[in-house]
Amino acid sequence: MRVVVPFAPGRPKTRLAPVLDEAERTAFARTMLDDVLSVLSTLDRERGVSVDPLVLSTAPIDCGVSVAVDDRPLTDAVNDRLPASDGDDPVAVVMADLALATPDALARLFEPDADVVVAPGRGGGTNALVVRDPAFRVDYHGASVRDHREIAREADLSLAHVDSFRLATDVDEPADLVEVLLHGEGEAPAWLAETGVSVAAADGRADVERNSG
Numbered sequence: 373m374r375v376v377v378p379f380a381p382g383r384p385k386t387r388l389a390p391v392l393d394e395a396e397r398t399a400f401a402r403t404m405l406d407d408v409l410s411v412l413s414t415l416d417r418e419r420g421v422s423v424d425p426l427v428l429s430t431a432p433i434d435c436g437v438s439v440a441v442d443d444r445p446l447t448d449a450v451n452d453r454l455p456a457s458d459g460d461d462p463v464a465v466v467m468a469d470l471a472l473a474t475p476d477a478l479a480r481l482f483e484p485d486a487d488v489v490v491a492p493g494r495g496g497g498t499n500a501l502v503v504r505d506p507a508f509r510v511d512y513h514g515a516s517v518r519d520h521r522e523i524a525r526e527a528d529l530s531l532a533h534v535d536s537f538r539l540a541t542d543v544d545e546p547a548d549l550v551e552v553l554l555h556g557e558g559e560a561p562a563w564l565a566e567t568g569v570s571v572a573a574a575d576g577r578a579d580v581e582r583n584s585g
């Protein structure tokens with residue numbers, strides 16, 4: 373299946389500014405992208421899931437797979453890559469900030485035989501999708517999972533959800549880094565540790581702290 377991975381390399385992950393400076397956020401976003409691409413490669417090589425990845429980037433990058441450069445807003449760029457006519461091959465969309473994704477977790481996205489398969493993100497987003505019907509179009513940002521349900525319902529499409537902690541955890545805010553450090557299985561947790569980001573208890577809860585050295 374064609375798997376589109378949207379990626380915006382210019383000034384990424386602004387909400388992580390309390391913990392990482394701009395150069396670090398750029399490097400960390402790239403590390404997460406590489407982790408997601410590595411999981412997709414493992415799915416293809418070891419799990420019998422045919423994966424044809426395409427990074428849909430706002431600027432040219434070199435990442436070892438095909439890249440389409442498209443600087444339009446996310447929704448427009450993704451909609452241009454979805455099935456356009458009956459009989460077109462299905463397309464998956466997997467965000468580049470799913471630092472907890474594993475082959476097992478992502479394999480679940482491809483299991484339901486529905487017109488549209490949605491992996492919701494915490495906070496209302498849509499972290500991953502499979503689209504098998506040209507009547508479906510994405511509308512990202514805001515409570516996009518609600519919008520995507522509505523778009524599928526209005527087009528009378530079958531819709532399946534994937535209930536997955538790993539796919540629901542996109543990395544947007546400092547608290548999400550706790551999940552990466554505790555549960556990540558790619559390079560992202562090591563990158564954070566080397567950069568001096570660690571888990572600390574604060575007011576009885578887990579938080580991240582940044583060493584100054």
Ligand SMILES: Nc1nc2c(ncn2[C@@H]2O[C@H](COP(=O)(O)OP(=O)(O)OP(=O)(O)O)[C@@H](O)[C@H]2O)c(=O)[nH]1
Pocket residue numbers: 378379380381383384385386387388428429430442444445446449467468469543544
């Ligand atoms: N191709 C493309 N990808 C985008 C665009 N905006 C965001 N993305 C990617 O979409 C995914 C979700 O992005 P967000 O978390 O909403 O935005 P972000 O820019 O990474 O982070 P913030 O600055 O904190 O909003 C990530 O994989 C981004 O790299 C865009 O305009 N075009």
Ligand SMILES: C[C@H](OP(=O)(O)O)C(=O)O
Pocket residue numbers: 446493495496497498499511512513514515516517542544
């Ligand atoms: C693209 C957007 O991502 P979020 O801002 O929720 O991480 C969404 O999933 O609609």
